[in-house]
Each structure stands twice: as C-alpha cells, then as structure tokens.
Amino acid sequence: MLNVENISVFRGERLVLDSVGLRLDAGEALLLTGPNGAGKSTLLRVLAGLRKPEGGHVLWAGIDALADRTTHAARVAYLGHQDALKPGLTLRENLALPARAAGSDPKQAPKQAMKALDLLPLADLPARMLSAGQKRRAALARVMLARAPLWLLDEPSLGLDTSSIGLLEALFHAHRETGGIIIATTHVPLPLPNARTLALPGASGLETMEEMDMESWS
Numbered sequence: 001m002l003n004v005e006n007i008s009v010f011r012g013e014r015l016v017l018d019s020v021g022l023r024l025d026a027g028e029a030l031l032l033t034g035p036n037g038a039g040k041s042t043l044l045r046v047l048a049g050l051r052k053p054e055g056g057h058v059l060w061a062g063i064d065a066l067a068d069r070t071t072h073a074a075r076v077a078y079l080g081h082q083d084a085l086k087p088g089l090t091l092r093e094n095l096a097l098p099a100r101a102a103g104s105d106p107k108q109a110p111k112q113a114m115k116a117l118d119l120l121p122l123a124d125l126p127a128r129m130l131s132a133g134q135k136r137r138a139a140l141a142r143v144m145l146a147r148a149p150l151w152l153l154d155e156p157s158l159g160l161d162t163s164s165i166g167l168l169e170a171l172f173h174a175h176r177e178t179g180g181i182i183i184a185t186t187h188v189p190l191p192l193p194n195a196r197t198l199a200l201p202g203a204s205g206l207e208t209m210e211e212m213d214m215e216s217w218s
C-alpha cells in the first residue's frame with residue numbers, strides 16, 4: 001500500500017537520508033529508530049508531504065502520493081514534536097476542528113476521542129492549562145479524529161505515563177485492526193506488536209556534499 005523508494009534528503013550541506021526505502025501493507029507498523037540527528041523526523045515530514053525530497057518516490061497504492069499534496073494530506077495524520085493545540089480554546093473546541101475537517105460529528109467524535117484517551121474530565125479546560133502529557137494525549141486524540149489511514153507519529157509516547165501508554169496501545173491496535181498503517185519514530189519501546197524496524201544510521205554513516213563531489217572526481 002505504502003511504497004517508499006530511494007528517498008534522499010539534504011539538510012544544508014549534509015546528506016541526511018541516502019536512498020531510504022520501505023514498504024508497508026494495510027495493518028502494518030514500522031518503528032523508525034537511530035541516533036539524534038539521523039533523519040527520523042525528516043523522513044516522517046517527507047512522508048507527510050511537508051518536505052520535498054531531493055530524490056525518490058512515495059507511492060500510495062501504486063500512485064505518486066506527493067504529486068497531489070491535498071489528496072495526500074487527507075490520507076495522513078501527522079503528529080510532530082509540537083502538539084498543535086490552540087492554547088486559548090478548550091480541549092473540546094480544539095478537538096471539534098479535526099472532527100469537522102474529517103466530516104465527523106463535531107460533538108460526538110471529540111467525546112469518543114477524549115474517552116479513548118482519558119481526557120473527558122479536562123474537556124472544558126483551555127489547552128494552555130494542560131500538562132505536557134495531557135497535551136500529548138490531546139494531540140493523539142487529534143490523530144484519531146483525522147480518520148486517516150496513514151499515521152505518522154514523531155515520538156508519540158513522549159511525556160506519557162504508564163497508564164497512558166496502555167491507552168496508546170489500544171489506540172494503535174484499533175487503527176491497525178481496521179487496516180491502518182503506523183510509522184513512528186522513537187528512542188524507547190512502543191506498544192506496537194510485530195512492528196518492523198528501520199534503523200537510520202546517523203551522520204557518521206553518511207557523506208557531505210563536499211565528500212560526494214570529491215568521490216565523483218576520483
């Protein structure tokens with residue numbers, strides 16, 4: 001379903017991703033691992049259509065996914081390092097936005113998502129009053145509400161306590177059960193049974209533009 005071929009990305013002078021490829025079918029999950037700066041977030045942003053790669057293809061059901069960014073955006077639920085909540089709106093109001101965008105009932109769907117992430121008691125608090133872990137759970141509720149088949153999650157368990165990890169496990173399971181795909185970057189174990197792992201090598205395994213030029217002359 002998702003077929004990623006030869007993705008290469010430069011950041012500044014450095015080749016951060018060098019011909020990265022992966023393939024995932026419905027219901028599958030992939031853990032992206034590697035040292036700080038290895039390019040995990042960069043790859044996730046490329047897959048989300050938020051950053052253009054210098055080379056390679058992202059195919060969804062055999063079609064070039066990045067050719068039409070609007071269509072691709074509807075396939076993707078992206079969780080970055082920032083939780084993307086509007087601080088002055090209540091949690092309930094924050095969650096009504098993605099529910100409406102996904103064509104769901106803006107009252108019922110947020111309620112269900114808050115229930116799944118144990119956020120109902122916080123529904124009427126402004127987002128700025130939530131703790132870091134509560135904000136992370138709210139961001140995961142947004143992911144759930146997007147009703148997108150491809151979840152791209154940058155360190156989804158960051159700041160979560162043990163019981164919240166249990167909620168995450170149930171969320172992941174339900175998404176995969178319905179044929180959803182999950183790609184998550186992480187430095188810690190995640191509750192994704194039978195997930196595959198793609199370990200990015202990090203800067204020491206890659207070359208700079210300068211080194212590449214030198215090689216091409218030799």
Ligand SMILES: Nc1ncnc2c1ncn2[C@@H]1O[C@H](COP(=O)(O)OP(=O)(O)OP(=O)(O)O)[C@@H](O)[C@H]1O
Pocket residue numbers: 011012016034035036037038039040041042043185203
């Ligand atoms: N705005 C930027 N401009 C230039 N280089 C950048 C920029 N942001 C990140 N980089 C570089 O891109 C490389 C990959 O960064 P990226 O954030 O994808 O790594 P990561 O594997 O997600 O790291 P971490 O584990 O720390 O989250 C790093 O070497 C970083 O210095």
